[in-house]
Amino acid sequence: MLIIGGTGEMGQWFATFFRKRGFEVSIWGKSRKTDIAERLGVRFAHDLYAEVAKNDVVIISVPIDVTEHVIAEVAPLMRTGSLLMDLTSLKTGPTNAMQKYAPADVEILGAHPMFGPTIPNLHGQRFILTPIADRCRKWFPVIKEMLEESGAHIVVVGPEEHDRFVSVVQGLTHFAYITIGTTLNRIDFNVKESRKFMSPVYDIMLDFVGRILGQNPYLYAMIQMENPEVIKVHEAFLQECHNTSEIVRRHDLEGFITKMKDAAIHFGDTSPALRRSDKLINYKIAEYEHLLTSVGEECGLLHVYSGKIHVGKLWKVTPEQIILAEGTKMVSLKMENIQLLSAQELKEWKMKDLTRHKRDISVIVPDNADPGIILEILSGNENIVGSEIIDTYIIDGRKSVTYRITILADRELNKVQTDIERILCGIGCQLRA
Known part of the structure; x- marks a missing residue:
């Protein structure tokens, strides 16, 4: 596979994928x-035209305004049975160009990933084909199945x-959010x-405005x-802005109410939207409250970008910042950059990343005791x-059993061993020297 534009952010994401x-x-x-290719663990194509001619799949991941030009340049070079695919956010122009310039025995596929390069994986993401x-006929089911198996929701439509x-x-x-941002700038807010x-709604709206403004302006312009x-x-939106503003200027209460009700009727059932937005708002509130009640306790925080x-x-914990005592150092994290790990997620991280220590404990077990049942008792210990x-x-006629316990490095090893020995003695076992 060759990704043209593979040194860009989206190209890098798909190169890794x-x-x-x-x-x-x-x-x-x-x-x-070339250093980007080295970091990603892929090869840099020094001779573009030679690479196009020998690859099974060529993906175009370049800015929208040059996509058709790149297609015209490379499509005629592709070999029989290969696939030419683009990742731009427009589809009519690129697919027309692929049909025009790619040989009849080269397959073509328009694609639009409805996400940015900051997401960790495809779980729950929409992908338009x-x-x-x-x-x-050959490549479409292959690509579709690969994306679906990775968790993407596939939408198939015409260009x-x-x-x-x-x-x-x-x-x-984007136009509305960017305009809100430029308006805040205009009034020096x-x-x-x-x-x-x-309010929670304003908080979420500001986050979306900031999300758009903080990304590549060239891409959004295209x-x-x-x-x-x-x-x-745009014309319809600007006209509606003007009309609604005129209603407000005239203090036309009935006109405003009628316009809003008519829009709600056209929108359809607004109840699901209310429930989904409530869910989003309540999640933000619940996470913050959970963090507040966890001060002084151990927790795990995922930095969603790194x-x-x-x-x-x-x-x-403050609305903007979290301070965590991580070992011997204090770590300050921005609230918007973190995600709180659940107890299970924290446990899984510890199992994967922390050093494990093993301790052997030998005991003489009671005559009528089952060593396997004792093992089950030990296995339930949270430490x-x-x-x-x-x-x-x-x-000397008595059964000796050696139990090996595994303890993670974040625990006090000697204390955990002492506690396990106390449990064993409490159920009638005798410690061996």
């Missing part, structure tokens, strides 16, 4: 940053229908100070400017992560 699924991946980018009839819906799903949404007065359907949506897990005693019988023999 397909490499982990068995593809021999090479990447090319006009920046010629726009196959062209009779041009993707024109895709662009019409995306003009609202992305075009209108103190966003940071406003968080002192925020989404607005390259889809001809977007301008129609992927690093911090484990330690929770020292302080150990493993227990087994490693030796059994008879001493």
